[in-house]
Structure formats: structure tokens, C-alpha cells
Amino acid sequence: ETGVTQTPRHLVMGMTNKKSLKCEQHLGHNAMYWYKQSAKKPLELMFVYSLEERVENNSVPSRFSPECPNSSHLFLHLHTLQPEDSALYLCASSQYLGEQNEQFFGPGTRLTVL
Amino acid sequence: GQNIDQPTEMTATEGAIVQINCTYQTSGFNGLFWYQQHAGEAPTFLSYNVLDGLEEKGRFSSFLSRSKGYSYLLLKELQMKDSASYLCAVMDSNYQLIWGAGTKLIIKP
Numbered sequence: 001e002t003g004v005t006q007t008p009r010h011l012v013m014g015m016t017n018k019k020s021l022k023c024e025q026h027l028g029h030n031a032m033y034w035y036k037q038s039a040k041k042p043l044e045l046m047f048v049y050s051l052e053e054r055v056e057n058n059s060v061p062s063r064f065s066p067e068c069p070n071s072s073h074l075f076l077h078l079h080t081l082q083p084e085d086s087a088l089y090l091c092a093s094s095q096y097l098g099e100q101n102e103q104f105f106g107p108g109t110r111l112t113v114l
Numbered sequence: 115g116q117n118i119d120q121p122t123e124m125t126a127t128e129g130a131i132v133q134i135n136c137t138y139q140t141s142g143f144n145g146l147f148w149y150q151q152h153a154g155e156a157p158t159f160l161s162y163n164v165l166d167g168l169e170e171k172g173r174f175s176s177f178l179s180r181s182k183g184y185s186y187l188l189l190k191e192l193q194m195k196d197s198a199s200y201l202c203a204v205m206d207s208n209y210q211l212i213w214g215a216g217t218k219l220i221i222k223p
Contacts (some may be wrong), residue, residue, distance in 0.1 A: 002156060042118065043201070043213040056210060061198075090156065098209050099144040100164065105156035 003027040004106035006091050012112045013088040015081060021109045022072040023091030029104070031097040032074045034066060038106070049074065050097040081113045116140045118214035120202050125220045126192055134187045134200050142207025143196045148176050148187045149201040151216065157201055160187070189219075197221045 004025045013019050025032065040049040048056035049068040063085075065077040074091055081099040088108045117139045121185070126132040149157040152165035163169055163178035163185060177222040187200055199216040206212055 002155075002158070040122070040215060042215045043203075043208055043211075048210065056208070097165040100162060100207060101209075102147065102162060103211065105158070107156050 002104045002106065004091060004093055004104050006089075006106035006109055008109060009107060010112075012114065013078070013081065014114050015083075017081075018077070018079040020078065021076040021089055021091075021111075023076075023106055025072055025074075025091075025093040025106075026072045027093060027095075027103070027104060029093035029095050030071055031094045031101070032068060032071075033092040033094075034074065034076050035090040035092065037090055043090070047076075048097065055097065077084065078111075081111075083113050084111045086111055116206065116212045118202055118204060118212055120200075120214040120217045122215070124221065125222060126189075128140050128192055128194060128221055128223050130192050131188065131190050132219065134189075134202075134219065136185045136187070136202035136214055138183050138202070138204045138212075138214075140204045140206045140212050141163060143180060144205040144207065144209060146176075146178055146185050147203045147205070147211065148185075149203065151201060151219070160200075180222045183198045192221050194221050194223070 031050045036044045046060045047066040067075040090108045091106040092103040094103045120136045139171040148159045150162040161176035168177045173190045178185045202214040203211040
């Protein structure tokens with residue numbers, strides 16, 4: 001148990017659906033992250049929030065929309081996804097955005113797009 | 115561009131020692147992390163190096179040479195539960211982690 005929870009753990013959706021992934025951290029951290037993990041590929045950083053402000057958007061398609069209502073919660077809203085978006089989506093948090101700040105990961109949401 | 119290289123897969127025997135190498139080329143350097151990820155689980159933090167040299171933590175040690183862009187993770191007295199993927203990640207000048215694809219370590223009895 002890392003102190004970072006994610007729901008749902010598994011999600012199957014069609015290309016026309018709209019769904020949201022939720023992440024919550026109970027560590028009092030100020031930075032939160034969304035990553036995409038595909039098989040045999042490096043973790044891809046999607047979004048970074050620091051003190052509820054988005055500080056990084058690594059050329060992620062607009063069909064992925066993040067939301068950070070407060071420092072404990074992070075959402076990833078999904079709409080009109082493609083089959084190649086099927087992957088494990090990991091949320092992480094760290095105390096601050098800066099050096100020597102290890103990231104704590106949630107268990108991930110396994111997403112399948114049909 | 116930014117690049118992190120590590121072997122795709124390694125096999126070792128229970129009780130033995132294994133060294134997992136990582137080489138990197140990144141825009142800036144603010145430290146190197148090693149994470150362990152068991153199949154179907156979240157990555158968990160193992161070690162952090164920002165200065166050259168060896169950091170020891172129980173059965174696990176991590177080494178860094180900034181001039182060579184090189185690190186290794188050393189696992190001693192291997193146990194079956196050490197079967198996992200080991201991820202190398204470098205923090206760049208923007209304090210973002212750049213990740214390697216991971217090394218899958220298989221431990222045989």
C-alpha cells in the first residue's frame with residue numbers, strides 16, 4: 001500500500017464512450033502525475049500537476065483531459081479513445097516537483113479500448 | 115534526444131548476485147532512480163543517486179558515474195521474490211523522470 005489509490009482498476013470501453021479515471025493520494029504531497037505504460041515500452045509521462053497547476057503536457061492527444069480539483073485528487077477524463085490507447089494508466093505523487101523527490105505510484109487502471 | 119538504455123531481460127540463480135546496467139543521455143541531470151515493478155503491480159522506489167559512487171541499502175546497491183552516463187543496480191543473495199522488472203529513470207533539467215523500458219529479471223531455483 002503506497003498511499004495512492006486508483007479507481008477503477010480495470011476498464012473496458014468502446015471508442016465512443018466517455019469515462020474518467022480517478023486517483024487519490026493520502027500522503028500530503030503537492031505534485032501528481034499521470035503516466036501511460038504500454039507493454040515493453042518506457043513509462044510515458046502524460047501530465048504533471050504541482051500545487052494544482054498543470055506544469056507539463058507532453059503532447060498528449062486532446063481525447064485525454066486531466067483535472068486536478070485539489071492537491072489530493074487527480075482525474076483523467078477519456079473520450080473517443082482509440083484501440084492503441086489500451087494500456088496501464090498509472091498515477092503517481094511526490095512531495096514536491098524537484099530533485100530527490102521519489103514518486104509513489106498507485107496500482108494503475110488497466111484500460112482496454114474496443 | 116533523451117535516451118535510457120537497459121537490457122530487456124536477465125536470468126539469474128537464487129542466492130547469486132546480478133548487476134543490471136543502465137546508460138543514459140538526457141537534457142540535464144538531477145538524479146537517477148531505480149524502481150522495482152512486480153507483474154501487475156505499481157512501481158516501487160528502490161534507490162536514488164545524484165552523486166558519483168555506490169549507495170548500499172541492504173541486499174540492493176546502486177552505483178552512478180555521471181561522467182560516463184552510467185548506473186547499475188546490484189542485487190545480492192537473490193530470492194525468488196526478486197523476480198520483477200527493474201526500471202531505471204533519470205530526472206532531467208525540468209525535474210521530469212525519463213524512463214527506461216525496464217529489465218525483466220527472472221530468478222531460477
